Amino acid sequence: MKRIVLAALLLLAVPARAEDLVSGISQDIIQITSNYTGTNIVVFGAIEQAQNPQGRNIVVVVRGPDEPMTVRRRDRIAGVWINNDAAKFEGLPAYYYLASTEPISRIAPPQVLARYGIGLQSLTPSAIGSHHDPEPFRQAVIRYHRRVGLYAESPGSIDFLSETLFRTRVPVPAGVTRGQYNVEVYLIRDGEVVSAQSTPLFVDATGLERRVFNSAHDSPLPYGLACVFMSMLLGWISYVLFRRPE
Amino acid sequence: MEIYLPVAEMSVNWLILIALGTGVGFLSGMFGVGGGFLMTPLLVFTGIPSTVAVATTLSHVTASSMSGALAQWRKRAIDFTMAGVMLVGGIGGTLFGVWLFALMRRQGQMDLIVALTYVLMLGSIGTIMLRESLAALKAYRSGATATRRPVNRGWIQALPLKMRFRQSRLYISVLPPIAIGFVVGTLSAIMGIGGGFIVVPAMIYVLRMPTKVVMGTSLVQIIAVTAITTVLQATNNYAVDIVLALLLVSGGVVGAQLGVRAGAKLRGEQLRLLLALLVLTVAAGLLWQLIVRPADLYSLSEAAP
Numbered sequence: 001m002k003r004i005v006l007a008a009l010l011l012l013a014v015p016a017r018a019e020d021l022v023s024g025i026s027q028d029i030i031q032i033t034s035n036y037t038g039t040n041i042v043v044f045g046a047i048e049q050a051q052n053p054q055g056r057n058i059v060v061v062v063r064g065p066d067e068p069m070t071v072r073r074r075d076r077i078a079g080v081w082i083n084n085d086a087a088k089f090e091g092l093p094a095y096y097y098l099a100s101t102e103p104i105s106r107i108a109p110p111q112v113l114a115r116y117g118i119g120l121q122s123l124t125p126s127a128i129g130s131h132h133d134p135e136p137f138r139q140a141v142i143r144y145h146r147r148v149g150l151y152a153e154s155p156g157s158i159d160f161l162s163e164t165l166f167r168t169r170v171p172v173p174a175g176v177t178r179g180q181y182n183v184e185v186y187l188i189r190d191g192e193v194v195s196a197q198s199t200p201l202f203v204d205a206t207g208l209e210r211r212v213f214n215s216a217h218d219s220p221l222p223y224g225l226a227c228v229f230m231s232m233l234l235g236w237i238s239y240v241l242f243r244r245p246e
Numbered sequence: 247m248e249i250y251l252p253v254a255e256m257s258v259n260w261l262i263l264i265a266l267g268t269g270v271g272f273l274s275g276m277f278g279v280g281g282g283f284l285m286t287p288l289l290v291f292t293g294i295p296s297t298v299a300v301a302t303t304l305s306h307v308t309a310s311s312m313s314g315a316l317a318q319w320r321k322r323a324i325d326f327t328m329a330g331v332m333l334v335g336g337i338g339g340t341l342f343g344v345w346l347f348a349l350m351r352r353q354g355q356m357d358l359i360v361a362l363t364y365v366l367m368l369g370s371i372g373t374i375m376l377r378e379s380l381a382a383l384k385a386y387r388s389g390a391t392a393t394r395r396p397v398n399r400g401w402i403q404a405l406p407l408k409m410r411f412r413q414s415r416l417y418i419s420v421l422p423p424i425a426i427g428f429v430v431g432t433l434s435a436i437m438g439i440g441g442g443f444i445v446v447p448a449m450i451y452v453l454r455m456p457t458k459v460v461m462g463t464s465l466v467q468i469i470a471v472t473a474i475t476t477v478l479q480a481t482n483n484y485a486v487d488i489v490l491a492l493l494l495v496s497g498g499v500v501g502a503q504l505g506v507r508a509g510a511k512l513r514g515e516q517l518r519l520l521l522a523l524l525v526l527t528v529a530a531g532l533l534w535q536l537i538v539r540p541a542d543l544y545s546l547s548e549a550a551p
Binding site: 032033034035036037038069070071072073074075076079080081082083136137140141143144174175177178205208209210212213216217220221223224225226227228230231232234235236237238239242243 | 248249250252253255256257305306308309310311312313315316317320357358362469473476477478479480481484486487488489491492495496499500502503536537538539540542543544545546
């Protein structure tokens with residue numbers, strides 16, 4: 001009897017569509033204001049046509065805009081540490097955050113992770129300018145960004161609110177670059193990506209901060225003169241305020 | 247307590263920056279130097295990108311020098327003729343320095359050259375000042391009247407194009423002041439400093455100006471050089487952060503006023519001894535960083551040259 005029920009259930013399940021994913025983010029724009037000290041966004045989602053939770057994993061990747069980077073290695077020459085060798089990279093993100101249900105090495109084989117750019121070790125530059133093996137330089141990029149909190153991998157940080165409903169909190173630190181970010185959510189079953197969804201996220205300055213940044217770049221001469229004028233004015237004001245009457 | 251700096255693109259504690267401005271401003275008012283050689287390394291230490299630190303420190307130097315210069319002007323302790331002649335060389339030096347800056351950046355060795363220049367300049371000037379001020383203090387203690395100004399002889403007197411500098415009570419060629427101005431302008435563009443720690447000793451030991459007018463005159467020269475370099479940094483590198491400048495300047499001008507008062511209570515030799523010790527401390531710290539194995543041999547610069 002049990003076997004018949006199981007078989008019937010299987011028959012019902014087979015014509016049903018495969019597991020799918022819907023996801024969203026708590027805000028699709030991050031405004032940088034004068035008191036911006038970093039924030040969190042919440043990435044949430046639901047699994048549709050959910051099947052056996054065994055062997056199913058969720059990975060959330062937030063990737064910032066690509067930035068050209070130059071890495072230099074110091075060597076000791078004549079007793080002084082000198083920048084001796086350099087490598088230039090393009091196509092590496094300024095920000096990368098990964099949240100997953102399990103450590104990613106247990107979620108999928110390396111070639112799958114590499115194909116989808118999942119995990120810090122899968123970050124590959126699109127262009128390399130180097131005379132030697134670029135790998136230690138690439139590792140230095142990852143090490144540097146991890147140290148300042150701009151790259152992070154956080155396994156086990158996805159909370160399931162129910163069997164199919166999940167969410168995770170993504171920290172966006174103070175040092176982030178302006179530009180377009182991408183929030184990618186992957187549903188991985190038995191080492192294969194079953195479903196994926198991508199949502200853009202914008203980080204931009206507003207109000208005064210934006211105006212200052214724009215004028216520094218668009219009209220640098222008046223901006224520079226304004227800086228000089230402000231400095232001289234404040235110097236003069238302080239002199240007048242502190243002058244002892246004689 | 248955090249504030250976002252729009253050009254540096256980062257958040258910092260504004261109280262720390264105001265305190266930093268006040269402290270460095272105090273020293274600059276006391277010694278008649280701009281304080282850039284202290285401010286730039288300190289800002290980099292708080293995590294501000296070095297390009298922004300170099301470019302924005304100049305505003306702080308302009309403001310505290312302005313405040314200090316007005317105080318000196320009131321005491322009639324400025325030789326404007328001398329400052330004007332030095333500025334002729336200063337403008338040329340600044341333009342040359344900006345060109346050199348771009349050249350060094352392409353070679354990828356800017357950090358090293360800046361650090362070595364700092365160590366060499368600060369180390370040699372600090373040592374000379376230390377020896378001189380100790381000798382002067384010793385002479386003062388033993389009862390000799392150390393106020394006698396050494397008479398200038400030798401190659402400087404032999405140069406042509408002589409001019410009278412009334413405030414400094416000097417009759418010398420314009421070439422040494424122009425050359426000093428040029429060197430300082432160049433260093434200002436490369437190192438992000440006003441150059442007071444070079445101008446002040448150069449005025450005392452090369453031009454033999456009286457200590458009384460050295461402070462005010464060097465401040466006027468510094469204001470002009472830093473103002474020009476700020477504009478050049480803003481137009482060439484987009485690296486001047488006006489919010490950071492406002493914070494540093496607000497603290498700096500108050501500190502500078504307090505520093506001028508503290509400086510008036512000390513003898514010239516004592517001031518020079520203290521400045522020498524300060525300069526040597528910074529030089530030793532920078533040398534230490536060059537010699538000690540860095541924690542990470544790899545360093546990253548995000549802006550591709």
